[in-house]
Amino acid sequence: MTTQDLVYGLHAVAALFQQRRPVQQLWVQDSRHDARLEELLTQAAQHGVPVQRVSRGQLDALTGHGRHQGAVARAGAARSGDEEELKALVTALQTPAFLLVLDGVQDPQNLGACLRSANAAGVQAVIAPTDRAADLTPVARKAAAGAAEMTPFFQVTNLARTLRWLKEQNIWLVGLAAEADQSLYELDLKGPLALVLGAEGGGLRRLSKEHCDFLARIPLPGTVESLNVSVAAGVALFEALRQRQIRK
Numbered sequence: 001m002t003t004q005d006l007v008y009g010l011h012a013v014a015a016l017f018q019q020r021r022p023v024q025q026l027w028v029q030d031s032r033h034d035a036r037l038e039e040l041l042t043q044a045a046q047h048g049v050p051v052q053r054v055s056r057g058q059l060d061a062l063t064g065h066g067r068h069q070g071a072v073a074r075a076g077a078a079r080s081g082d083e084e085e086l087k088a089l090v091t092a093l094q095t096p097a098f099l100l101v102l103d104g105v106q107d108p109q110n111l112g113a114c115l116r117s118a119n120a121a122g123v124q125a126v127i128a129p130t131d132r133a134a135d136l137t138p139v140a141r142k143a144a145a146g147a148a149e150m151t152p153f154f155q156v157t158n159l160a161r162t163l164r165w166l167k168e169q170n171i172w173l174v175g176l177a178a179e180a181d182q183s184l185y186e187l188d189l190k191g192p193l194a195l196v197l198g199a200e201g202g203g204l205r206r207l208s209k210e211h212c213d214f215l216a217r218i219p220l221p222g223t224v225e226s227l228n229v230s231v232a233a234g235v236a237l238f239e240a241l242r243q244r245q246i247r248k
Contacts, residue, residue, distance in 0.1 A: 006138050007075055007149075008059075008068035010036045015146030017043040022076050026051045029059055029070035040071055049073075066142060080136060083162060086154040089125055090169060097171045097192040098244070100237065102128045103159060103208045104199035105229055110134070112143025113230035114197075119147035121237040126151055127194075129159040163211040166194050175204050175212035176236060178226055184216040189240040197233055 007013055014036070016023050026044045028037060030053040044051050059068045081089070090097060100118045105111050111134040118126050133155070134140060141148040156162045163173060174187060175196040196212055198204035209215060218227060218235055227235070 005074050006063060006072055007141055008063050008066055008072040008138060009142045009145065010040070010069045010071050011145035012141050012149065013040055013071045013073045014043070015149035016073055016075050017047065023047065023049045023073050025049065025074040027054050027059060027062065027072045028052075029056050029068075030054060031056065032070040037070055063138070066138065068142075081152060081154040083154070083156045083158075086125060086127060086156065086162070087165065089152060089154075090166070090171075093124060095124075096190075096244075097166075097169070097194065098123050098240065099166070099171070099194040100126045100233065101159070101163070101173075101194050101196040101208075102126065102133070102229075102233075103196060103204050104129060104133050104202070105197070106132065106134050107200055108134045108137045108140035109143045110200065110228065110230045111136075112140040112145075112148065114233045115140070115144040115147040115151050115153065117230065117234040117237050119144075119151040121241045123151065123237065125154055127154045127156060127159075127162060130155045130157050133199075160207045160211060163194075163196070163208065167211065167213070172214070173212045174214045174216055174236075175209055176218065176232055177204055177209065177215045178217055180215035180217040182214065182216050183219050184236060184239055185219070187214055187216055189243045190246075193240060195233070195236050195240065197229055197236070200229055 007016055026049050059072055062072050100123050115126055136148055171192040171194050173194050173196055196208060218232060
């Protein structure tokens, strides 16, 4: 067994049961007792999942000293969807599309944080390339606090082709770029929308920029020149959500 088989953290493990994903084993910290952990034990009993009480040191060893909060589960890996599954989801949407595209985010912590913000904002899908980008590792799932199990995540082999297809579905593509002339707050984000963010450091790749309908920047009146990609994703997603709620 490797850490790739594990989900850890109270929120992430609880999400496994909520999504009815098969859980083969649950380990809990023997010396820890709180309401959230007791709820996990109740869920495990209801689903017939074997539970083993172990020391904190044993959980540290299982997770490579990850922040497990006293709960670790072995479950089927959180699977990302492919390009065809993404198309099926988008064409079946009954409400205007609200998507997040991550162009090469490589840090699993950032991926997890983006998934968490996307879930909180009501995003219907998160899209990323298969190459040179973070996957749904245990670190990403922990950072997502359960959102990795609840938010559709698609990895596509050709991101430029996927962006073209989204445009053909009348979905506006808005890319974030520090050099853009237009402020994010000046754009109308209320219709079918995909927000496109680039990788840590390098930002959006040239082809991704070329496929965007608009490029926008987040105004930064302070002294820093850029935001962490997960922070920028949160700002952009909740600006879009604010506008979409006003329309309602």
